[in-house]
Amino acid sequence: MGFYVAQLLTGLANASSLFLIACGLSIIFGVTRIVNFAHGSFYMVGAYLAYTIVTTLDGGIFGFWFGVVVAAVIVGLLGLLVEVTILRRIYHAPELFQLVATFGVVLIIQDAALAIWGAEDLLGPRAPGLDRAVRIMGEPIPEYDLALILIGPLVLAGIWLVFHRTRWGVLVRAATQDREMVGALGVNQAWLFSAAFVLGAALAGLGGALQIPREAVSLQMDLSVIGDAFVVVVIGGMGSVAGAFVAAVLISVLNAFAILIFPQISIVLPFIVMAIVLIVRPYGLFGKEGSEHGAPSEPEQPLRLLSSRATIVVMALVFALAASPAVVSDFTTILLVDVMVATLFAVSLHFMMGLGGMVSFGHAAYFGVGAYAAAMAVKFAGLPMIPAMLIGPLGAAAAALFFGWFCVRLSGVYLAMLTLAAAQILWGVTFQWQDFTGGDDGILGVWPAKWASSDRVYFYIAFVLCVGGIWFLRRVAHSPFGYGLRGIRDSDVRAEAIGMDVKFHQWMGFALAGGFAGLAGVVFAFSKGSVFPDVLGIGQSVDGLIMVLLGGIHALAGPIFGAGVFVLIEDWVSRLDYWRFIFGAIILVVVLLAPDGVAGGVDRLLRAVGLRREERA
């Protein structure tokens, strides 16, 4: 019995820290409608700052708590800096922009932290006065855990008081419900948004600072916590602080007991819970309908077919690509395969996100399933290359059919979060199912057939599959099916009113996009000769989002530009020290200066120098 109580108390202590970070995320989303990827970075910086201040002061009980609070305040100021310099400019941009911009901040903070605190994990001091364990029903419970269990509800009560007893709090709640109305009543929105962002960031910093007696401070803290924080916010209902608390307790306590039965489950459990909650309650436990969408975006222009001259240019480029292995070095040939794989992946993501309006934070799942399905077909079934290349996309499409069935029942941010959950579940399974997937060691020895083993021959295989796939998806974009997807994105009510089966149509679009992501994964697997769990990771999904954004989401050519630019920049930058910093800065520059992406930027440049005629009025 005592053992179970101890497990429960550990769960509750974890819940408190999870709540602190998640409630800040929820407040920020509720008011500004920004999905803040950088929230994990605030948490990490809070921990680092607290470590530095507490160890420098070395001032006993007072020094420890003073350090924690000061760390939270400084993180709040950091949040203010980020809000004023970056986010304030993109409140009216589509969700994707905001997400990618905050991811740029993640990269920059990661390298800044590396430069300041170094790559070593830092072991924090224990909290003075709370450094022992007490025995409860015979089990030792750290005193600090008990303090945390108290701090969570105290912060919740504090936020409740601020939200219900102060004018500012009432305005925040009002803005969460209806931002435009609050603006119309003459409230200075910019100030309100900044304040909400500072509060959210400071709470994340507090969460991180309170963590230092419990775990080592490391550079991996940011991305390891952000997944769980998203889950908690979504389960609770975006924008609901009380919901975040309930969800944090639910997840942490479930986790504390689930690991007793099945120790490997902790990586995927939160995502499984989120998937179940979203299927039963599409807006989370305390969320309201309509809370799922970010800022409304400008309608895009109708699709036009390429002019005959543009077609000639495209054909010429394709022929140049086809002829390139004869001229360029083997190294460049391999790089070009990477570009083609990335382009097909980005085009498939754009197909579902740009045309279908279904933003996916987990598109890597299908890329990865394609790669793994092919690799396993070779490794375990001993199949030759060609059949394995067929199995990959089919496997990915099957996975997309399965997860898509759930995802298309949601929309906006909730849909994006469920795609993320799906990807994390698949990643967790791949990572932990050692016997079957090789776990962290991956699957090695996935080489092309003998006749295709030279770089040049494989280049042509990749060329046929990727360029063919891209051509096919573009063709579908102009077909009734692709137009239907765009129609649903524009107005699902209208789509239903002309007799379309909206959910089924989206489901099929999801599966098609997944299948082609899988094809990209297959080409990738055979070109590298191995697959590892990161092919389904958040990093790969975000890479895809960045490619689509770099290229511009409103143009069919966008992802093609974007993927090419991305791979070339990555190839160049990743050889440098602090490449994350540079890459993050590039992302921010693109987001702030060319919000319509490279395709849009090129377009505007051509107009500015008079090379392109304006559309007739």
Place this chain on the structure above:
Amino acid sequence: MNVLEVRGLTKSFGGLVAVEDVSFDLAAGEFLALIGPNGAGKTTCFNMVNGYLRPDRGSVELEGRELIGIKPRRIVRMGVGRTFQITRTFLSMTVLENVQMALISHHRRMYDIFSRATRLYRDEAMALLELVSMQEQAGRACSELAYGDLKRLELAIALAPDPALLLMDEPTAGMAPSERVALMELTAQIVAERGVSVLFTEHDMDVVFAHAHRILVLNRGALIAEGTGDEIRENALVQEVYLGGGTVFAAAEARDA
């Protein structure tokens, strides 16, 4: 023969009875108006007929076939077109493409992934646009149309599958007075030519009395009157509902005194 037969339609939201025991018929070729003050239950009534809302009780039959429990998209396929109070169109497409989409869906080619959508049913779509005098604007992006033009486009979209029944929810809401009359004249003329039956809700009494063959008056969820324009004008109960039967003024006077 009746195109639509509605019997005992009832719907409550929580404790509020929005529509109670409403029954009416719609004859073939008839232009039937459903009017009533704000909150009378017009839109609720409407959404039950077109399948967006499931009634607690009652039946809606289209040419003898029950519509209750059938999904809106199937009801469309059974020959019921509709327009929206606030226009809903595919803003990222041109005017012509919007009509083409309705035709593609009607001909069940939505899952075609090989044809070019813009080349399908072009002539038919053009003919529909001519019907509502929108042919000049066929190539324009829908997002740059004036509101009145969007309303006419919606009419063309609704007529694309050649429906037997057209449901129009506040067809002239948000339009300038002169445009309203023009749109309803156009609608009345098309309806007469094609033999479509129409059920519409409306706030503008000029529109209602000028075009409706028959009028239903709804108040607090119940049908209180039914008849031609003249009959409705003379109806004491309707006058009371619309102009106030003295109870409101009496109360106000009592308070002021």
